[in-house]
Amino acid sequence: MSSEISTGTSRVKRGMAEMLKGGVIMDVVNVEQAKIAEDAGAVAVMALERVPADIRAEGGVSRMSDPDMIDAIRGAVSIPVMAKVRIGHFAEAQILESLGVDYIDESEVLSPADYANHIDKWKFTVPFVCGATNLGEALRRLTEGAAMIRSKGEAGTGDVSNAVTHMRKIRSEVLRLSSMAPDELFVAAKELQAPYDLVAEVARTGSLPTVLFTAGGIATPADAALMMQLGADGVFVGSGIFKSGNPAERANAVVQATMHYDNPDVVAKVSRGLGEAMVGINVADIPVHHRLEDRGW
């Protein structure tokens, strides 16, 4: 180490995600919502034009948000501001980096721009979070330079079941690796379709080298507590807050439940009198070709 200044290092990118642990990151579409999120104790906001529930309802191609809208939110809050780009759309990512957003979500919630390749995230100073449904997918995203992983639950549904599936799957695959003999890791890497070095690192340490958040379908304090107990390091809440009857109360409640996820007395207390949760859609009722978890490869 020297007294030179180095930006965009892996430690700085992954360290930023470490500092979000135990916290809630909320989707917001305007300054007013961003302020509500900050006041409730959100650790960051995700600035986007339409929350996933509306993207799902309105259809069409969904893209990066207008820079004016992102700038307005950056100007209104002091907590980190994240924003989404389409899978593979590195030009949208270049724009967000030039705007100075704190984290980019290369997200299946938007319409993919490239059905073969994700963004080469090593080229950027700004860090990226990517979704994963299983360990192999998580490790492929890390290989491309992602500094944070989240589950890919079915956004905009209020149905937490896919997020649960992804979290359990990733955890069990990590445990399986850590119980393998060294000579079995070569085949494990082949099966996971991930680089051997990363597979061996996970086997040795017994965990992902980055934080693992949960996302997609979290709508209640109990959902947040469930995902934290299943091993999530923190929680993304998309439509769940601002599509509910009382966003400010619900935002407070989800933040408090995430801190005290292992204390049912607290989760029970904050679950009272929140008004209507977002209207839900069962994942099983969504035609397979409209499901978001299959976007990304």
Next chain:
Amino acid sequence: MLSVPTIGVLAIQGGVREHLLALDISGARGTLVKTLGELNGVDALIIPGGESSTMDKLARTFELMEPLREARASGMPMFGSCAGMIMLADRIVGAIEGQESVGGLDITVERNAFGGQTQSFETGIVIDGIRDPEHEFEGIFIRAPWVVAAGESTEVIAKISSGPHEGRIVGVRSDTLMATSFHPELTADPRVHELFVEMVRNS
């Protein structure tokens, strides 16, 4: 004070696990502090990095803020990194409306003073008082605060040594309190935690 002190890490949110691991290799026993009962069971406290506005909000919601202030006022040693520095500062620049702190360090701290995440950086830092002080410490600054002004009772132990922010104060201590803008818990170097454990032993 015990030779192996019990040091709590305030577990509201943030880089809690990393501080526990750092305490393990620094001669102390680390434990989580989420409740008043847990706070009462420790000899000293670390306030980790994270979001200071979140920690403040939840500390007040769960009625931890006053007990934290009382513990600090009665001499409990405390160390804060990044957001933890903001929590220990008497004055905050760039706070959100109504944001409070535990206080105790006679310093003015500016939140996110170095800029957003694209300006987050690593650099070598010389820190007074640690073991082998001439050997630079790996300073990891993430949306970090800096100290705008430090009172006379506060010793400055680290400054940025080069680049556009040369001379900025990034480490301070008083008799029982210590704070850094950077994250020693994200490195494998235990010297800052060792210094804090020594402060705890001498308290």
